[in-house]
Amino acid sequence: TGKEEVHEFKTETKRLLNIVANSLYSEKEIFVRELISNAADALEKLRHSQNLDSSLESGKPLEIRIYADKEKKQFIIQDYGIGMTLDEINENLGTIARSGSKSFLEKIEKEGSASAKDSIIGQFGVGFYSTFMVGEKITVYTRSAKPGSKGYCWTTDGHGSYTVAEADNVAVGTKIVIELRDDCKSYGSHLEVDAIIKKYSNFVGFPIYLNDQEVNTVEPLWTKEKNSVTADQHREFYRFIANAWDDPQYTLHFKTDAPLSIASVLYVPEKHMESLGERTEPGVSLYSRKVLIQPKSKGLLPDWLRFVKGVVDSEDIPLNVSRELLQDNILSRLRIVMTRRALGWLESESKRDPVKYNEFFLDFGQFIKEGVCTDSMYKKDIAKLLRFETSKTKAGEMISLQDYTDRKQEEQKRIYYLLTPKRRYAEESPYTEMFKKKGVELLYLYETVDEFVVNHLREFQGIDLISADSPEAATDPLLQQALEGDAAQSALSETEAKDLAKWVEETLGPDVVKQVDISRRLDNFPAIVLEHESPAMRKMMQMMEGSAR
Ligand code: ADP
Numbered sequence: 426t427g428k429e430e431v432h433e434f435k436t437e438t439k440r441l442l443n444i445v446a447n448s449l450y451s452e453k454e455i456f457v458r459e460l461i462s463n464a465a466d467a468l469e470k471l472r473h474s475q476n477l478d479s480s481l482e483s484g485k486p487l488e489i490r491i492y493a494d495k496e497k498k499q500f501i502i503q504d505y506g507i508g509m510t511l512d513e514i515n516e517n518l519g520t521i522a523r524s525g526s527k528s529f530l531e532k533i534e535k536e537g538s539a540s541a542k543d544s545i546i547g548q549f550g551v552g553f554y555s556t557f558m559v560g561e562k563i564t565v566y567t568r569s570a571k572p573g574s575k576g577y578c579w580t581t582d583g584h585g586s587y588t589v590a591e592a593d594n595v596a597v598g599t600k601i602v603i604e605l606r607d608d609c610k611s612y613g614s615h616l617e618v619d620a621i622i623k624k625y626s627n628f629v630g631f632p633i634y635l636n637d638q639e640v641n642t643v644e645p646l647w648t649k650e651k652n653s654v655t656a657d658q659h660r661e662f663y664r665f666i667a668n669a670w671d672d673p674q675y676t677l678h679f680k681t682d683a684p685l686s687i688a689s690v691l692y693v694p695e696k697h698m699e700s701l702g703e704r705t706e707p708g709v710s711l712y713s714r715k716v717l718i719q720p721k722s723k724g725l726l727p728d729w730l731r732f733v734k735g736v737v738d739s740e741d742i743p744l745n746v747s748r749e750l751l752q753d754n755i756l757s758r759l760r761i762v763m764t765r766r767a768l769g770w771l772e773s774e775s776k777r778d779p780v781k782y783n784e785f786f787l788d789f790g791q792f793i794k795e796g797v798c799t800d801s802m803y804k805k806d807i808a809k810l811l812r813f814e815t816s817k818t819k820a821g822e823m824i825s826l827q828d829y830t831d832r833k834q835e836e837q838k839r840i841y842y843l844l845t846p847k848r849r850y851a852e853e854s855p856y857t858e859m860f861k862k863k864g865v866e867l868l869y870l871y872e873t874v875d876e877f878v879v880n881h882l883r884e885f886q887g888i889d890l891i892s893a894d895s896p897e898a899a900t901d902p903l904l905q906q907a908l909e910g911d912a913a914q915s916a917l918s919e920t921e922a923k924d925l926a927k928w929v930e931e932t933l934g935p936d937v938v939k940q941v942d943i944s945r946r947l948d949n950f951p952a953i954v955l956e957h958e959s960p961a962m963r964k965m966m967q968m969m970e971g972s973a974r
């Protein structure tokens with residue numbers, strides 16, 4: 426081997442090294458992601474350069490090999506990528522915040538060749554230094570793929586200086602050996618490293634072997650052409666990312682370039698556990714260039730869509746140097762795009778197969794209802810996803826608000842609903858009598874949350890939602906009864922009726938009733954109570970009475 430050179434890190438580099446090693450990253454395990462990203466970049470650069478210059482040959486497959494050894498307290502990563510010349514070593518490893526990858530990108534952008542452009546991950550020039558979070562000594566063996574290049578060994582303990590020397594028997598590419606600190610020796614554990622690779626780097630575009638076993642066998646489906654992906658592949662992918670065993674009941678796969686460049690796959694699982702009291706956590710993870718940025722991100726979709734699983738990959742998201750998300754309005758734009766997509770997706774599924782959608786709604790309807798109540802920005806669109814049984818459907822059949830308004834009578838100016846615990850009660854209820862007679866459809870709302878839903882909505886496409894037991898319903902001319910024949914004969918006169926009403930009002934007294942009015946709407950019932958306390962309140966009282974008994 427040739428002469429050894431000792432180099433001092435530049436002063437600012439020393440200071441920055443400290444920051445990177447101690448406070449840039451929230452998790453130490455990130456170093457695995459950073460090294461894999463660098464290896465993937467090196468392989469991508471080789472692939473790109475080989476296309477232009479066939480003399481570049483590593484002679485080895487484009488893959489990444491990692492060895493974790495707890496006994497030796499070592500973590501080793503090797504790639505057969507582009508490697509580094511001596512100048513590149515000094516520039517890229519000896520200088521912090523110098524990104525060879527960024528210069529590479531700038532170069533190929535100037536050349537106008539787009540092939541590798543979307544795949545290069547590096548840009549900040551600090552990722553490599555994350556190794557100092559876990560290693561007490563770092564050794565890099567590297568040889569450039571340029572024909573005739575020599576191999577080099579670069580080594581440092583991260584304090585002040587590094588040495589570079591020529592080295593023999595170095596394969597084209599780069600091999601990095603980390604001697605792990607005592608408190609970091611878990612990164613020599615196969616199991617632990619396996620989990621970290623799967624978490625952050627599973628979809629990197631080259632095979633990763635850990636102790637000679639391939640780790641990343643699941644492909645990043647979202648990068649593929651939609652029509653080339655089979656249902657089986659989606660199932661496998663869904664099960665991987667959702668850590669689930671069921672099948673997705675709905676699948677959405679899309680790419681857009683405007684307003685943001687996004688590639689995404691989303692799934693609705695077959696079932697959810699929230700009815701069993703287990704809260705569903707958000708299930709969509711954010712990636713940038715196939716590298717995980719935020720697992721199960723809370724910001725990508727509104728909380729009521731937490732039952733959706735999947736992946737969103739965007740090159741446009743703003744990252745800080747530690748590749749964590751910057752709080753930025755691009756993120757809220759991403760959320761808007763994603764939410765709109767998800768809404769459109771569910772709506773089109775409901776149109777494509779209404780029967781299947783009703784099945785979905787029976788199980789997942791609670792999320793949709795939560796959406797109407799909590800997501801004021803989108804409640805009008807979410808309302809299209811609601812389904813209800815009505816006085817005109819069979820038990821178990823449901824319609825949308827759109828169906829309701831499409832088929833209601835021309836003169837009917839409102840959407841009527843009745844809060845009722847059971848269908849049978851509604852059918853026997855005095856409140857529904859007139860509706861039945863006049864052929865006015867009534868939505869049946871069975872759940873307590875439904876009252877909040879209608880209160881939040883108030884209207885659907887400009888048509889008011891009105892409760893069947895409200896005073897407004899009582900005065901709807903459409904529902905007034907024209908008295909005929911015997912009924913007209915035996916009916917009370919206006920004055921008699923008024924006297925009776927007055928008598929009832931006085932007898933019951935102000936503690937019981939606010940007001941007693943005359944109405945011509947009832948047929949088989951002499952009187953009904955209109956809108957005392959809210960139906961939800963009423964139901965709660967009933968429940969309390971029930972449990973007291
Ligand atoms: P970034 O990846 O953001 O550019 P890093 O600190 O991770 O920053 O790496 C700095 C530079 O070192 C890279 O841009 C690249 O030029 C070089 N480099 C790092 N790892 C490798 C590798 N495995 N093979 C070739 N070059 C590498």
Ligand code: MG
Binds near residue numbers: 462547553
């Ligand atoms: Mg990097």
